Amino acid sequence: MSEYSVVGQKLPRVDAVEKVTGAAQYGADVHPAGMLYGKIVRSKHAHANILSIDTSEAEKLPGVRAIITQDDVPSGRRVFATDKVLYLGEPLAAVAATDPDIAEEAAELIKIEYEVLPVVQDVIESIKSSAPRLHGDATKDGPNRRDISAKIKKLADQVDSNSDEIRKLETELEKHTDEVYYNISAESHTEAGDVEKGFAESDVVVEDTYFIPRVHQTYMEPHVSVASADSSGKITVWASTQGPFAIRSGIAGTLGIPLTQINVIGTTMGGGFGGRFGVIITHVPAVLLSQKSGRPVRVQMTREEEFLDGRPAPGCVIKLKTGATKDGHILARQALAFWDSGSVSGASIGSTIRVRGVYKIPNIKVDAYGVHTNKSGTAAYRAPGAPQAIFAGESQLDDIAEQIGMDPVKFRLMNMREEGDAVPAGGSEPKVGYKETLEAVADAAGWWDREADENQGWGVAVGDWTNGCGPGGVYVSVHEDGSARIFHGSMDITGTDTAITQIIAEILTIPYENVTIRRGDTDSAPYSTGSGGSVVTFTMGNTAKLAAEDARRRILELASERLNTNEDNLELRDGAVHVITADPPKSISLGELAAYSLSTTGGPIVGKGSFARQPSTPALAAQIAKVEVDPDTGRTRVLKLVASQDVGFAINPMAVEGQIEGGTVQGYAWAMMEEMQYGENGNINPGFVDYRVPTSADLPTVESVIVEVPAPNGPYGAKGVGEPPITPTLATMANAVNDAIGVRITELPIKPEKIVDALKNNGHEA
Amino acid sequence: MARSTTSFGLQATPKHPVSLTVNGDEHDLLIEPRKTLLAVLRDTIGLTGTKEGCSTGDCGACTVIVDGKAVTSCMVLGVTASGKEITTIEGLASDGELHPIQQAFIDTGGYQCGFCTPGFIMASKALVDENPDRTEEEFRHALGGNICRCTGYTKILEAVLQAAEEIRTIS
Ligand code: FES
Ligand code: FES
Numbered sequence: 001m002s003e004y005s006v007v008g009q010k011l012p013r014v015d016a017v018e019k020v021t022g023a024a025q026y027g028a029d030v031h032p033a034g035m036l037y038g039k040i041v042r043s044k045h046a047h048a049n050i051l052s053i054d055t056s057e058a059e060k061l062p063g064v065r066a067i068i069t070q071d072d073v074p075s076g077r078r079v080f081a082t083d084k085v086l087y088l089g090e091p092l093a094a095v096a097a098t099d100p101d102i103a104e105e106a107a108e109l110i111k112i113e114y115e116v117l118p119v120v121q122d123v124i125e126s127i128k129s130s131a132p133r134l135h136g137d138a139t140k141d142g143p144n145r146r147d148i149s150a151k152i153k154k155l156a157d158q159v160d161s162n163s164d165e166i167r168k169l170e171t172e173l174e175k176h177t178d179e180v181y182y183n184i185s186a187e188s189h190t191e192a193g194d195v196e197k198g199f200a201e202s203d204v205v206v207e208d209t210y211f212i213p214r215v216h217q218t219y220m221e222p223h224v225s226v227a228s229a230d231s232s233g234k235i236t237v238w239a240s241t242q243g244p245f246a247i248r249s250g251i252a253g254t255l256g257i258p259l260t261q262i263n264v265i266g267t268t269m270g271g272g273f274g275g276r277f278g279v280i281i282t283h284v285p286a287v288l289l290s291q292k293s294g295r296p297v298r299v300q301m302t303r304e305e306e307f308l309d310g311r312p313a314p315g316c317v318i319k320l321k322t323g324a325t326k327d328g329h330i331l332a333r334q335a336l337a338f339w340d341s342g343s344v345s346g347a348s349i350g351s352t353i354r355v356r357g358v359y360k361i362p363n364i365k366v367d368a369y370g371v372h373t374n375k376s377g378t379a380a381y382r383a384p385g386a387p388q389a390i391f392a393g394e395s396q397l398d399d400i401a402e403q404i405g406m407d408p409v410k411f412r413l414m415n416m417r418e419e420g421d422a423v424p425a426g427g428s429e430p431k432v433g434y435k436e437t438l439e440a441v442a443d444a445a446g447w448w449d450r451e452a453d454e455n456q457g458w459g460v461a462v463g464d465w466t467n468g469c470g471p472g473g474v475y476v477s478v479h480e481d482g483s484a485r486i487f488h489g490s491m492d493i494t495g496t497d498t499a500i501t502q503i504i505a506e507i508l509t510i511p512y513e514n515v516t517i518r519r520g521d522t523d524s525a526p527y528s529t530g531s532g533g534s535v536v537t538f539t540m541g542n543t544a545k546l547a548a549e550d551a552r553r554r555i556l557e558l559a560s561e562r563l564n565t566n567e568d569n570l571e572l573r574d575g576a577v578h579v580i581t582a583d584p585p586k587s588i589s590l591g592e593l594a595a596y597s598l599s600t601t602g603g604p605i606v607g608k609g610s611f612a613r614q615p616s617t618p619a620l621a622a623q624i625a626k627v628e629v630d631p632d633t634g635r636t637r638v639l640k641l642v643a644s645q646d647v648g649f650a651i652n653p654m655a656v657e658g659q660i661e662g663g664t665v666q667g668y669a670w671a672m673m674e675e676m677q678y679g680e681n682g683n684i685n686p687g688f689v690d691y692r693v694p695t696s697a698d699l700p701t702v703e704s705v706i707v708e709v710p711a712p713n714g715p716y717g718a719k720g721v722g723e724p725p726i727t728p729t730l731a732t733m734a735n736a737v738n739d740a741i742g743v744r745i746t747e748l749p750i751k752p753e754k755i756v757d758a759l760k761n762n763g764h765e766a
Numbered sequence: 767m768a769r770s771t772t773s774f775g776l777q778a779t780p781k782h783p784v785s786l787t788v789n790g791d792e793h794d795l796l797i798e799p800r801k802t803l804l805a806v807l808r809d810t811i812g813l814t815g816t817k818e819g820c821s822t823g824d825c826g827a828c829t830v831i832v833d834g835k836a837v838t839s840c841m842v843l844g845v846t847a848s849g850k851e852i853t854t855i856e857g858l859a860s861d862g863e864l865h866p867i868q869q870a871f872i873d874t875g876g877y878q879c880g881f882c883t884p885g886f887i888m889a890s891k892a893l894v895d896e897n898p899d900r901t902e903e904e905f906r907h908a909l910g911g912n913i914c915r916c917t918g919y920t921k922i923l924e925a926v927l928q929a930a931e932e933i934r935t936i937s
Contacts, residue, residue: 012872019880020868020887022815022855029814100809101800220819220827220881220915270817270881271915303820494878494916654875658921662878665918688824688913696919697910701902704920 006506007716010654013498014517015268024268027224027240028300035226036065038289038299039103040282041093041110042308043085046121046374046682047132050083051113053093058109063102066293067110069093073288075256079280085114086134086343087374088682089308091280096289096297120183121678123317123338123371127181134343134372140187142179143336143367148172185345185370190353192425193363198332202323206399210392211747212730213675214315214340217381218693221270222306223278227286228296235262235290239283242272242491243530248522250279251287263523266491273666274380274532278311307686311379312676314347315340318392320355324400330415332363335392339368339385342375351385354727355393356424358434358464358620359415364424375678380532383465383723387667387730391748394461394731399744408460408735409442430617433646433709438462438622441644444705445624452740455629456639459736462622463727467720470529471612472539474547476504478555478605480598482575482591484508486517486547488540489525494662494722495655496536500544502651503715507548508555510575510590526610534619534720537651541715543611551607558593558600617711621645621724623664627736631759634752636672636737638698643729644705648719653706660704660725667729669694675749784848788813789857797844803837804828806844807854815855815884819913826912829885830854836892838911855884858891866936867891867929876925878916886912890926898930898937905930 002008018024055067069092070080080091093110097103118132125131141149152169159165199205226238235257241247244266252259269276286299301309316339323332335355341347352368401411416438417423419431442448442460450458475487486504490496497517505515519525529535552572559577560567563586571578578587597604626640643664650656673692677685685691710717730748738744743758781796788811797806804821807813807830816839819827823841830839831853858865867887870876877883886909893900893908900908905926906919914922 010875013875015880016872017864019877019883020855020864020871021859022813022884024880025814026817026881028808028818031809031812031814100805101798218915220825220879220913221817222819269879270819271879273915303822303825654921658875658878658917661918661920662916663918666915687822688820689822693913693915694919695910695913696906696923699906699919701923702918702920 004506006502006512007651008649009652011498011502011512011652013495013655014501015492015497026221026270027226027238027267028298030226030238030267032226032228032296035296035298036096036098036289036293037100037103038094038096038286038297039107040091040285040299041095041107043081043088043090043092045085045114045116046088047117047119048085048114049117050081050085050092051115054111055093057111058095058106061102061106061109063098064095064106065098065295066096066289067093068288068292072292075254077254079254079284087376089305089376091285091309094285094289096293119374119680121373121375123340123373126183126371126373127338129180129182131182134183134374137182138184138372140181140184140369142176142181144176145173145179148176181369183372185341185372186349188349188352188368190366190425191364195332195334195363195365198363199321199323202331203326204400204403205321205323206396206403207321208396208746210318210320210395212316212388212391213748214312214375215381215670215674216307216310216312216676216691217273217275219271219273219275222301222303223282223310224298224300225283225286226296226298227283227290229287229290233261235287236265237262237283237287238265238267240267240269240276242269242276242493242532244489244491244522245527246277246530247279247283251283254279254284255287263521265521266519269491269493272493272532273382274384275311277379277530277532281309303688304686307676307683307691309376311377313381313384314378316388318352318389320392320396322396322400324404326404328404328406328411328414330359330361333361334365335367337368339370340373340375341370342373342377344377345370347378348380348385352389353425354386354389357390357393358417358462360417360421361424374682382663382666382726386463386465386727387670390463390727391730391734394728395734395744395746398735398738409438409447412438412462431709432618432620433707434620436709437620437644437646437707440705440707441622441624441642444644444703445640445642447624455631455740456626457736457738457740458624458626459732459734459739460624461728461731461735462620463724464618464620465720465724465727466618467538467616467723468533468535469539469613469616470535472528472543473526473610474500474540474543476547476551476607478508478551478590478594480591480595482510482589482594483514483516484510486515486544487520487525488528489520489522490528490536490540491531493531493536494659495652496531496540498655499537499651500540503541503544504548507545507552508590509572534722537718538616538714538720539611541651541718542614543609545609545715546611547607547609549607550609551605554602554605554607555590555593557602558597559588562588562593562596614713616713617648617719619646619648619719619724621728623728623732625732625736627740629737629740629755631741631764634755636750636755638668638700641668641700642703642705643725644707645724646707646709647721648711648714649708649717650706651716651718656706656721657704659721661702663722663725664702664729665694665699667726668699668733671730671733671748671750673749782845784845786847786850786852788852789854799843799845801844802840803842803844803847804839807839813854813856817881817884819881826889827882827885829888829912831888831892836889855887858887865891866932867894870925870929874921874924874928876917876921882912882914886914886922890929894926894930894933898934900930902927
């Protein structure tokens with residue numbers, strides 16, 4: 001039995017009724033009187049010089065109220081392209097009209113003259129000197145050149161710059177001219193131990209190159225915002241966003257407007273997964289159109305625009321090498337990764353280090369580069385960068401296990417770090433349920449006595465992630481009827497409002513139904529970090545705890561006054577304060593105390609919690625899939641998909657299961673079906689017909705297994721839940737397919753044609 | 767490119783008189799022939815519970831029930847729905863009582879962000895009304911026109927099966 005009565009329970013969510021009756025207000029449901037409809041004018045080429053933009057025809061169309069281009073951005077910050085476009089769909093102008101169809105017609109009437117330039121879409125092509133340049137030369141040295149240059153620099157401090165040694169190194173450097181990479185947006189390098197030595201001591205060394213495609217978060221609600229600028233200059237923005245406070249500062253910074261002049265109202269969010277933090281995608285254009293027209297304006301993307309100008313997850317190419325002894329000790333791992341960051345920098349290249357996984361690897365070296373291509377920029381998608389790196393890492397582990405003849409689960413268990421172990425290139429290991437989680441999934445899936453018919457196979461993989469943490473504030477008030485009301489400013493993301501409510505009910509010892517929660521806008525609510533990075537339950541849960549404890553202090557103070565006894569003799573239980581030693585029992589309810597408080601010097605019961613940072617603890621997701629592959633058609637059917645996760649403590653197990661199930665299916669989709677495809681002129685599959693996401697028909701039930709190894713600083717031990725479940729699935733699926741048909745697919749997604757081709761290369765006759 | 771969410775790319779033409787019965791209420795409207803039923807419901811009548819996820823008939827977020835059949839309202843022109851009986855998510859609960867399907871989505875945690883939920887509930891209602899005896903596998907295939915990006919479908923299927931069971935026992 002749990003020691004708690006509200007936390008740890010599967011309770012219905014606080015927003016249940018509004019979500020099942022259509023009452024919840026999402027971004028596009030906001031419709032202020034006099035609202036105009038905005039439309040963004042987009043580039044029709046993936047790389048081109050802009051010769052002219054002519055809005056005169058569009059201006060004449062009846063119903064058009066405002067047209068804006070970069071000339072209308074007083075701060076000069078880039079909102080629209082002016083002289084050059086870098087991807088298909090890049091914004092060039094925007095229109096506001098009285099009707100959405102008129103806005104669209106007007107957008108079509110804006111004439112743009114282009115001078116088309118050569119396009120580069122592939123990272124491996126883009127780093128070559130022959131590639132078209134997106135932002136000047138932007139060159140960086142590859143790993144060998146870096147190493148040699150570092151040696152030269154070190155030597156130069158000791159010997160004459162003309163010495164033989166230095167000259168030899170310089171000649172060596174010359175040999176690596178192909179390692180001058182072009183179109184580089186960023187780089188990241190990490191090293192611990194000596195990988196060369198590690199490989200030399202290894203009995204088995206496996207090396208492969210992994211290709212992971214760019215995928216879209218495909219939250220079901222496309223980007224939308226409604227902006228209204230009044231005559232005093234005050235701007236109100238209804239934004240579908242994960243972070244209203246970040247949007248407020250983003251708009252202020254982009255347009256040079258004081259922060260206090262902007263109020264952002266976060267609307268119910270139709271999914272985000274990391275992709276809903278962008279400021280200029282719809283919010284800034286809506287504000288500019290409203291300022292120019294003097295009317296509220298809604299800018300809402302279509303699904304097609306989402307694919308062209310959303311900020312999806314970066315694809316990447318990872319060359320990975322791993323060495324191990326024949327008795328199963330991993331000795332060294334080295335990665336070289338090229339991340340496709342699109343037209344701007346920002347791909348999660350730092351996540352390449354996740355190839356180390358949760359294993360003791362004494363020698364590790366990671367070199368990662370962000371590479372420009374003619375695509376939109378990228379953003380976070382559920383554990384940004386981790387699924388890609390872990391796909392490479394966990395695929396390769398299975399290949400090693402196979403070569404040394406060891407069970408893949410046992411091989412992982414044997415190499416997993418334990419509490420106190422050094423984390424390669426990063427501190428020491430806290431207590432995390434790595435082994436517990438992997439063992440739990442193996443047991444639940446029936447791994448140890450698994451059976452497989454012909455063309456069936458089992459795959460396992462694990463993925464780790466550590467939740468973020470950020471500032472937040474919560475108020476809680478207790479009312480005369482004994483109920484409590486929470487006030488805060490963080491966006492609900494898959495049930496976080498519910499978790500906050502459960503925590504406050506738990507501490508105030510009142511029924512869950514008697515606690516209500518309300519979100520403020522950025523004008524009214526205390527500052528709150530964005531709802532992404534699995535931060536909300538960790539951050540806001542801690543914040544809520546502090547607020548409830550603060551309220552409890554005041555409650556006990558009031559009760560001590562009222563009952564004329566020392567606070568030490570008092571206990572808050574079942575919504576009332578009891579005198580512990582009283583016989584006959586003596587108590588006073590929260591409602592009575594709240595009523596009494598109104599006429600006291602100290603005043604009403606208001607608890608305040610504010611919190612910014614505590615170290616968080618890694619979480620592990622472990623998954624097992626059983627698949628059946630049809631060798632003739634290449635189709636893969638999932639027979640079983642089991643996902644376990646160390647969540648620290650499940651404040652609402654139903655919500656936690658939902659996160660595990662949803663994240664796992666997104667991982668499955670990345671492995672098996674999703675891929676943004678690019679042709680000579682940009683994205684070629686901007687819709688659900690050509691960009692297939694899974695439906696209920698594609699999958700069986702996902703079995704989730706909750707493991708609870710408490711996080712020292714999490715509320716009740718909870719840790720971030722939302723991101724980990726997507727991290728291992730890509731490799732889980734690839735490993736299962738490999739087990740079924742003996743074909744290692746290193747290029748995602750694992751579409752049927754790839755399986756058929758791979759089998760053909762292996763001699764299979766279709 | 768970036769085709770409109772509300773029209774079929776048709777040019778503006780004179781408005782047509784249209785009578786719709788939505789959730790039992792009659793609406794006599796004048797609408798442009800290019801407006802979809804989705805646009806009429808959301809923008810003209812102001813019933814925003816029905817969602818727009820793709821505008822191309824591929825996600826099911828806009829599902830409503832027209833004369834007993836589930837349809838994606840982004841693929842229907844408003845004028846062609848004249849004279850028809852339409853039920854939207856707002857019309858499902860009666861006398862303050864949630865419909866068993868709505869209740870089942872709450873009980874099982876069959877929604878997260880909730881954006882796909884009105885469409886899923888309407889699609890499920892049409893399926894359950896038609897035949898509540900489907901197996902899980904049959905429901906999985908029958909709901910294949912609706913996309914949910916959050917739940918991974920496991921809890922949605924639980925909800926639909928729970929509701930089907932309940933409706934079987936009442937009827
Ligand atoms: S909005 Fe109609 S099917 Fe997607
Ligand atoms: S609950 Fe978010 S899309 Fe289904």
